[in-house]
Amino acid sequence: MHSSLDSQNPQIDFTHPLQNLMQRVGVSSFKSLSRAAGVSERQILRLRxxxxxxxxxDGVLKLSQVLQISLSELVETFSVPNAVVSAGFTQHRVLSLKSEPSAVVSAGRSPCRVLSMEEEKQPDLQLSTHNSTSEQELLHRIADLQREYQRILLVLEQQxxxxxxxxxxxSLHSLETLLLQWPTAAQKAQENPQLxxxxxxxxxxxxxxxxxxxxxxxxxAPVGAELPYNPQLHQLMAGxxxxxxxxxxxxxxxxxGEKLLYRAKVSPM
Incomplete structure (x- = not known):
């Protein structure tokens, strides 16, 4: 399994946690995961x-089933705030701090370098808020899908x-004559055994x-018929x-139609 991402946002990489989940359920590659879940490899890449x-x-639902985790656990695991930040991105932030050791500070305020760190937190906070909103939207969509699923089940049960x-x-219409006349005929037979x-x-x-x-x-074939023996259609009673x-x-x-329900029971001549 490849662990690198060719993405427009290379800092976010869920490959390792995804591989851990795949190993737990015995899926050896992203292509195998794609086939097992019935989703495209592009969807797997988006998850990573x-x-x-x-x-x-529906793709998220299928992946959660194959990976054997709940929907909420999958959403929590693969949300951007939990992503692994690449070493290059971390190093860039450290170098940015080191490049401003002599920044001018206004009277009574903290050093400029500390202020830069706080400022750097703002995009992260915005990103976290954005992804929290996206997560809520996804959960709402999943809830809507589950409600639709329950509605379809109810419709199918009614049908x-x-x-x-x-x-x-x-069936009652076909048996109408028997249902209406049989009780009377049976009663007459009991009253007159010679009937x-x-x-x-x-x-x-x-x-x-x-x-x-x-x-x-x-x-x-009707009872009493004489015909050539065919073991596919006939069952010998003896001999x-x-x-x-x-x-x-x-x-x-x-x-x-073409389906055999019961073979006719036959005896040799």
Whole structure:
């Protein structure tokens, strides 16, 4: 992993803390981190520069998940006030102080060199304030995204309930004849044990056929059919048969389009 930055602001470098987090989760390179999080390498570079305010909110969320840290911890770790200041920048400030040892001081005031140090703190204070504001804006954006996520979950749950109700209504419509007439037919069968079952079968058969047709389910073969044995579609109940040998269907099987639901149970002839 490269630790140097080619940036317009070379003083800010979060490479080392980012590498530490990557090592903790077993990510070996910035390119690997980019692939794992599903973000561009430019977004990784912005994170290393402390440019969180320029990053996409979803990118920040993905990186926090891959690095296994919370959003607030990621924002705190990679905010500019916590950045590592380069040695060259520090040396420049020290040399600036040493170059003014004999500055003229006004009466009753502190040495000019001390005043220069205080003045140098002003840009840092402004930068800290700016980045604190940027951090707050990022947190607000993250909060908005989380609220939108919860809203979408609620909408999906409501849609699921609507679809379930529609499915139930459709199924009830297909079973309408059975639901309305079966209780009466069952009662008559109990009152008259001699009642032929053939009179009751159509109630069940027609409703079942309607339901299967609604769901796009087809029978592999009717019971009693004799056909060539196909182990992909048929299950032997006993004995053995070779591919293509004639077998008889004992229990029908079903498929839905190209998907096999149940193999038909067959026996050798």
């Amino acid at each position: 520069r402390g440019e969180l305010e320029q990053m996409r909110v 699921r309930e609507v679809l379930l109700q529609e499915f139930q209504q459709s 032929a079952a053939v009179k009751i079968v159509p109630l069940v058969q027609k409703s079942l056929e309607n339901l299967l047709q609604t769901w796009g389910i087809q029978a592999i 053995s048969s070779q591919l293509g040998e004639t077998v008889k269907v004992r229990y029908t099987g079903y498929r839905q």
